[in-house]
Amino acid sequence: MQNDQLALAQTRGSVDPRVKRPLPAWVSTTALLLPTYGWLTLAVFLPLLTMLAFSFMSATPMGKTPVEFTLKQYRAFIDQPYLLRIGFNSLMMGFWTTLFCAILGFLAAVALVRATVGKTREALLVLILLPFWTNGLVRVFSWTMVLRENGFLDNLLHMVAPDAGSISILYTRYAVVLGLVHGYLPYMILTCYIALVTIDDAIIEAAASLGARWWTILYKILIPMAAPGLISGAVLIFIPVIGSFMEPRILGGRVGVTMGTVIEDQFTQAFNWPLGASLSFTLLAVVLAIFATFSGILRRGTAG
Amino acid sequence: MTNVKVKSVAKTYGPIPVLTDISTEFEEGSFTSLLGPSGSGKTTLLRIIAGFIKPDEGIIMIGNNDVTNVPVWGRNIGMMFQSYALFPHMTIAQNVAFGLERRGIKGEAARKEVDRALEMVRLSGFGDRTPKQLSGGQQQRVALARAIVIKPSVLLLDEPLSALDRRLRQEMQVELLRIQRESGLTTIFVTHDQEEALTLSDKVAILDRGRIVQIGEPETVYERPLTRFAAEFLGDSNFLSGKVENGAVRLSNGTVVRSDSALPGNGADVTLAIRPEKMSLATADSQPNRLSARITTVIYAGPVLSYILETPDGLPLKLFAQNRDGRVLREGETVSLSWSPEHTIAVAN
Ligand SMILES: Nc1ncnc2c1ncn2[C@@H]1O[C@H](COP(=O)(O)OP(=O)(O)OP(=O)(O)O)[C@@H](O)[C@H]1O
Numbered sequence: 237m238q239n240d241q242l243a244l245a246q247t248r249g250s251v252d253p254r255v256k257r258p259l260p261a262w263v264s265t266t267a268l269l270l271p272t273y274g275w276l277t278l279a280v281f282l283p284l285l286t287m288l289a290f291s292f293m294s295a296t297p298m299g300k301t302p303v304e305f306t307l308k309q310y311r312a313f314i315d316q317p318y319l320l321r322i323g324f325n326s327l328m329m330g331f332w333t334t335l336f337c338a339i340l341g342f343l344a345a346v347a348l349v350r351a352t353v354g355k356t357r358e359a360l361l362v363l364i365l366l367p368f369w370t371n372g373l374v375r376v377f378s379w380t381m382v383l384r385e386n387g388f389l390d391n392l393l394h395m396v397a398p399d400a401g402s403i404s405i406l407y408t409r410y411a412v413v414l415g416l417v418h419g420y421l422p423y424m425i426l427t428c429y430i431a432l433v434t435i436d437d438a439i440i441e442a443a444a445s446l447g448a449r450w451w452t453i454l455y456k457i458l459i460p461m462a463a464p465g466l467i468s469g470a471v472l473i474f475i476p477v478i479g480s481f482m483e484p485r486i487l488g489g490r491v492g493v494t495m496g497t498v499i500e501d502q503f504t505q506a507f508n509w510p511l512g513a514s515l516s517f518t519l520l521a522v523v524l525a526i527f528a529t530f531s532g533i534l535r536r537g538t539a540g
Numbered sequence: 541m542t543n544v545k546v547k548s549v550a551k552t553y554g555p556i557p558v559l560t561d562i563s564t565e566f567e568e569g570s571f572t573s574l575l576g577p578s579g580s581g582k583t584t585l586l587r588i589i590a591g592f593i594k595p596d597e598g599i600i601m602i603g604n605n606d607v608t609n610v611p612v613w614g615r616n617i618g619m620m621f622q623s624y625a626l627f628p629h630m631t632i633a634q635n636v637a638f639g640l641e642r643r644g645i646k647g648e649a650a651r652k653e654v655d656r657a658l659e660m661v662r663l664s665g666f667g668d669r670t671p672k673q674l675s676g677g678q679q680q681r682v683a684l685a686r687a688i689v690i691k692p693s694v695l696l697l698d699e700p701l702s703a704l705d706r707r708l709r710q711e712m713q714v715e716l717l718r719i720q721r722e723s724g725l726t727t728i729f730v731t732h733d734q735e736e737a738l739t740l741s742d743k744v745a746i747l748d749r750g751r752i753v754q755i756g757e758p759e760t761v762y763e764r765p766l767t768r769f770a771a772e773f774l775g776d777s778n779f780l781s782g783k784v785e786n787g788a789v790r791l792s793n794g795t796v797v798r799s800d801s802a803l804p805g806n807g808a809d810v811t812l813a814i815r816p817e818k819m820s821l822a823t824a825d826s827q828p829n830r831l832s833a834r835i836t837t838v839i840y841a842g843p844v845l846s847y848i849l850e851t852p853d854g855l856p857l858k859l860f861a862q863n864r865d866g867r868v869l870r871e872g873e874t875v876s877l878s879w880s881p882e883h884t885i886a887v888a889n
């Protein structure tokens with residue numbers, strides 16, 4: 237009672253005289269953070285921890301074989317050296333896809349920001365994001381229609397040059413990268429767009445008035461200023477691409493064996509979840525190592 | 541150092557003419573202000589000279605070169621923006637060196653030029669900072685250094701000081717004028733602020749709805765406005781309208797007013813402009829032009845007293861008087877105003 241009166245006395249003069257003592261700061265902080273951390277726990281940490289647990293088991297815990305704790309799953313790369321080549325191929329696939337996405341996505345974002353105004357810009361943005369909303373499987377299969385022998389691309393070529401051979405690139409790494417670039421490009425366009433729209437027009441005009449032509453403006457102003465967008469786009473693309481399995485399988489055929497497909501096989505075909513889990517974590521470690529090195533180089537580059 | 545000529549320039553956006561038949565010359569080494577109300581086309585004219593906008597008609601000459609079809613980067617202009625527009629990812633020195641690099645000046649030579657430019661704007665030793673670490677006034681001075689270091693043919697400024705507070709603004713005006721005088725750059729300066737235009741410029745150009753209604757020295761434009769708009773926009777004016785009668789003007793209330801301006805023939809309608817500070821309270825030896833009016837409002841502003849008055853036939857007038865003898869007239873008093881024919885300017889409507 238006494239406390240209540242004290243609180244009332246303290247809040248006298250505030251708009252609402254019935255206002256109670258404010259909650260302690262930690263209560264509101266916790267309440268505000270709870271959804272975020274709750275979601276992170278549910279969606280990220282729990283599945284990840286389950287998988288981590290799996291990766292130390294000798295067999296999938298749903299079969300009849302007794303399950304033991306073991307580190308042998310992590311020796312896969314030593315026991316089966318062909319995995320190294322597959323891993324390397326996956327990284328290269330990620331590299332090329334990210335590179336093409338970066339070049340195309342950045343230019344598209346520049347065009348979007350600089351060449352249009354107002355409503356048209358938003359309409360174009362929606363069009364660019366459209367492949368994002370189409371079913372991934374449909375998107376990839378439609379590429380097989382285009383790229384296969386006597387597919388759309390071949391027909392188009394034969395209309396121009398009837399005697400030309402087939403230029404089918406289906407079931408090659410090019411086809412895989414093409415399909416991946418198509419699928420992941422919107423990420424890059426979006427992140428670059430967001431970084432580019434914040435650049436004041438006057439900055440570009442100032443550069444032009446000082447004698448800079450468009451390529452100088454691109455290299456000296458736009459790319460450095462939109463670097464955060466490029467980097468976050470690259471991170472957003474590189475990680476899922478090296479783990480992707482749908483595009484390599486459908487568009488790559490025999491050459492489409494990647495870490496993604498190997499891991500998927502462990503879960504769906506071989507029913508060896510522990511191996512799949514351990515390969516996933518190895519891949520994750522490699523990716524994190526790459527980013528750590530990369531960000532170190534970047535930091536030194538900007539500091540110097 | 542070169543002059544800039546604008547010949548018959550016109551620009552329309554859709555159905556709206558933004559600039560109509562602009563022809564003028566900005567003399568070598570002169571400081572010209574473009575003054576006009578919002579939407580009168582000041583920025584558009586400046587950006588056409590810079591090369592950001594292509595005029596529908598007309599040509600732009602910088603020196604002896606027709607640059608109408610030369611893109612911005614080839615015009616060798618220095619530009620200053622309201623938002624400073626410094627490159628945030630570069631140091632101050634790199635910002636200033638940007639234009640030099642584009643001209644192939646690098647290394648030691650560039651460093652010397654950058655140092656000299658920073659010294660000119662009194663920012664020596666700030667070269668290693670980033671724009672974020674400077675105040676607004678300092679950033680604008682970096683922008684000025686960046687614009688002048690390339691020795692541009694013309695310096696173009698679009699309200700560069702309007703983001704600064706009053707004191708800083710006045711400081712920057714002095715700096716700008718000093719640097720313009722030292723460098724001798726032909727300068728075109730867009731502003732809303734009449735005082736700024738009058739104090740800084742060799743020439744003032746008054747724009748109204750896409751036309752230059754008058755261009756001349758500040759004193760000429762102020763003392764001899766050509767149009768009612770010019771008289772009203774630059775400073776304050778009292779307007780009297782009447783008909784010409786034997787070389788003088790008869791107002792509708794019958795008063796005859798004399799003017800030294802050239803007047804049209806008998807019977808023509810004319811508008812006369814008289815500056816409020818040119819009128820005074822009539823005494824025995826007063827001027828030939830007189831009107832009596834009742835004081836409706838007194839505005840006491842320290843050194844200057846402003847009176848708002850009304851003639852018996854309802855014409856509003858303003859009078860600015862020096863607060864010399866500390867005598868302030870009361871509201872409701874009727875006084876007699878007088879002024880000289882020399883200060884009675886016939887203006888076009
Ligand atoms: N890109 C454009 N499209 C359509 N109309 C425009 C465009 N740019 C300017 N205008 C119009 O042209 C007219 C002149 O504009 P401008 O920016 O030159 O005026 P200003 O004198 O600089 O005005 P302020 O003092 O407000 O800066 C305005 O009516 C404006 O609406």
Ligand SMILES: [Mg+2]
Binds near residue numbers: 582583584
């Ligand atoms: Mg403007």
